[in-house]
Amino acid sequence: LTGSRRPVVLLRKRVDTAASDGPPLAAAVAPKSPDLGVMLPYTPLHHLLLGLPGDPPGPRLLVLTSGNLGGEPIVTGEEEALERLAHLADAFLVHDRPVHVPCDDSVVRVCAGEELPVRRSRGYAPLPLTLPVPVRPALAVGGDVKNAFCLGEGRHAWLSAHIGDMDDLATLGAFERAEKHLEDITAVSPGLLVADRHPAYRSARWAERNADGRPLRRVQHHHAHIASVMAEHGLDGSRAVLGVAFDGTGYGDDGAVWGGEFLLADYDGFTRFAHLRYAPLPGGDAAVRHPYRTALAQLWAAGLGWDPDLPCTACCSPTELQVLARQLERGLQCVPTSSMGRLFDAVSSLTGICHRSGYEAQAAMELEAAAAACAEERVPDYDFPLLPADADGVRVADPGPLLAAVVGELRAGVAREVIAGRFHAAVAALVRRTCAAARERHGVETVALSGGVFANAVLSEACVSGLRADGFSVLRHRLVPPGDGGLALGQLMVAARVPRTETISPPPTGSAAH
Numbered sequence: 001l002t003g004s005r006r007p008v009v010l011l012r013k014r015v016d017t018a019a020s021d022g023p024p025l026a027a028a029v030a031p032k033s034p035d036l037g038v039m040l041p042y043t044p045l046h047h048l049l050l051g052l053p054g055d056p057p058g059p060r061l062l063v064l065t066s067g068n069l070g071g072e073p074i075v076t077g078e079e080e081a082l083e084r085l086a087h088l089a090d091a092f093l094v095h096d097r098p099v100h101v102p103c104d105d106s107v108v109r110v111c112a113g114e115e116l117p118v119r120r121s122r123g124y125a126p127l128p129l130t131l132p133v134p135v136r137p138a139l140a141v142g143g144d145v146k147n148a149f150c151l152g153e154g155r156h157a158w159l160s161a162h163i164g165d166m167d168d169l170a171t172l173g174a175f176e177r178a179e180k181h182l183e184d185i186t187a188v189s190p191g192l193l194v195a196d197r198h199p200a201y202r203s204a205r206w207a208e209r210n211a212d213g214r215p216l217r218r219v220q221h222h223h224a225h226i227a228s229v230m231a232e233h234g235l236d237g238s239r240a241v242l243g244v245a246f247d248g249t250g251y252g253d254d255g256a257v258w259g260g261e262f263l264l265a266d267y268d269g270f271t272r273f274a275h276l277r278y279a280p281l282p283g284g285d286a287a288v289r290h291p292y293r294t295a296l297a298q299l300w301a302a303g304l305g306w307d308p309d310l311p312c313t314a315c316c317s318p319t320e321l322q323v324l325a326r327q328l329e330r331g332l333q334c335v336p337t338s339s340m341g342r343l344f345d346a347v348s349s350l351t352g353i354c355h356r357s358g359y360e361a362q363a364a365m366e367l368e369a370a371a372a373a374c375a376e377e378r379v380p381d382y383d384f385p386l387l388p389a390d391a392d393g394v395r396v397a398d399p400g401p402l403l404a405a406v407v408g409e410l411r412a413g414v415a416r417e418v419i420a421g422r423f424h425a426a427v428a429a430l431v432r433r434t435c436a437a438a439r440e441r442h443g444v445e446t447v448a449l450s451g452g453v454f455a456n457a458v459l460s461e462a463c464v465s466g467l468r469a470d471g472f473s474v475l476r477h478r479l480v481p482p483g484d485g486g487l488a489l490g491q492l493m494v495a496a497r498v499p500r501t502e503t504i505s506p507p508p509t510g511s512a513a514h
């Protein structure tokens with residue numbers, strides 16, 4: 001918080017606010033979140049606003065937000081700001097220093113006593129990362145959500161600042177400008193491009209359009225997540241790890257949406273050891289925006305009824321219930337998913353915490369907030385069985401009994417904070433049990449945790465403490481985000497790594513790597 005990088009630090013809200021001598025905070029600031037993003041002044045303008053020594057007293061606290069519309073790049077030009085942000089702001093403080101390189105604030109949190117980047121941007125990017133093995137000159141374009149790309153050459157990688165969601169022209173334009181700028185300052189001329197395997201990712205399509213005869217390699221989403229955390233811990237890939245990749249969405253090799261994966265992985269490839277049971281995702285992104293649809297689909301997959309006393313049923317109109325039932329029965333626009341992020345969404349709606357998401361991961365974050373407020377010890381009271389291996393040797397974790405237990409406790413009047421706490425404990429217990437099974441079968445001793453779900457401090461701390469108690473070496477992110485903001489580093493390591501049998505010439509003297 002007080003270091004020179006001055007990121008936004010997520011700090012737990014005080015419960016005893018009456019005992020604080022600080023200014024009161026409006027209820028509309030970070031509603032339903034257990035944390036507040038706190039930042040100290042880092043520019044001369046901030047210090048002027050808050051008051052320099054000898055000035056009249058300034059405000060003790062300011063509530064800030066970034067100057068952009070949701071999901072779009074930050075606005076840096078005065079004329080553009082006056083036009084695009086006019087409906088958001090009553091007044092503008094302008095200046096005569098043009099912004100040359102846009103850069104969002106970095107966001108970090110402390111998890112189990114260590115820094116965990118949530119967004120790696122101002123103050124951190126584009127400082128180079130040292131790689132455990134050399135890579136060819138390459139550009140990895142990352143994903144489509146919370147995009148950051150990565151340039152690499154030799155034993156150095158430069159991860160870009162946060163770009164944003166690649167779903168509009170403004171972000172694509174910001175991506176192109178940032179990519180050219182990073183090439184200029186690093187002197188890396190990528191001869192290889194790397195992208196996600198998702199056929200519709202805009203980042204991958206950008207790579208296709210701009211390949212210009214250069215080879216383009218595709219890397220599976222969750223393999224890249226695990227390779228990312230391996231790289232930042234200096235692993236050379238000579239031994240496989242058990243990667244636990246939990247997120248909301250990632251294109252699987254079978255065409256399904258993956259996201260609850262246990263992978264035996266190195267940089268060369270991976271084998272799927274276990275995953276969350278598939279459940280339909282009715283309407284795709286529509287279910288992501290409406291977690292009650294995900295909850296109803298999970299209940300349907302588990303053979304549990306849509307009884308009217310359940311919160312996720314009560315918030316859905318009778319007409320939509322009819323349409324949704326027919327959709328699930330016929331499999332219309334219902335992609336199968338093993339996503340742990342979607343299971344968090346489902347439990348959030350099932351317990352009545354969040355039925356509609358106004359921003360990414362809102363339902364899961366509010367479920368985490370409820371778990372953090374649980375006064376009792378979080379114990380894994382819910383059964384979350386790991387089924388025997390199928391014909392391909394892959395095991396499946398079945399959330400059906402857990403969902404049935406949640407329904408029973410709701411009807412028994414158990415507080416949703418307690419249910420949320422027990423759910424988190426059950427997921428952590430599943431991670432421990434699955435990792436133990438993988439060690440027994442394959443002898444793996446190192447577990448790598450990655451994916452956006454592990455930005456959840458309640459779950460991460462429970463997994464880390466449990467796995468270490470079981471004797472595992474646990475790798476988790478400390479330098480790049482666990483979500484898609486760190487994806488490009490893993491893509492680079494998988495696709496551009498130089499085999500041990502080859503050597504590459506060092507960059508010329510005077511280049512950025514030196």
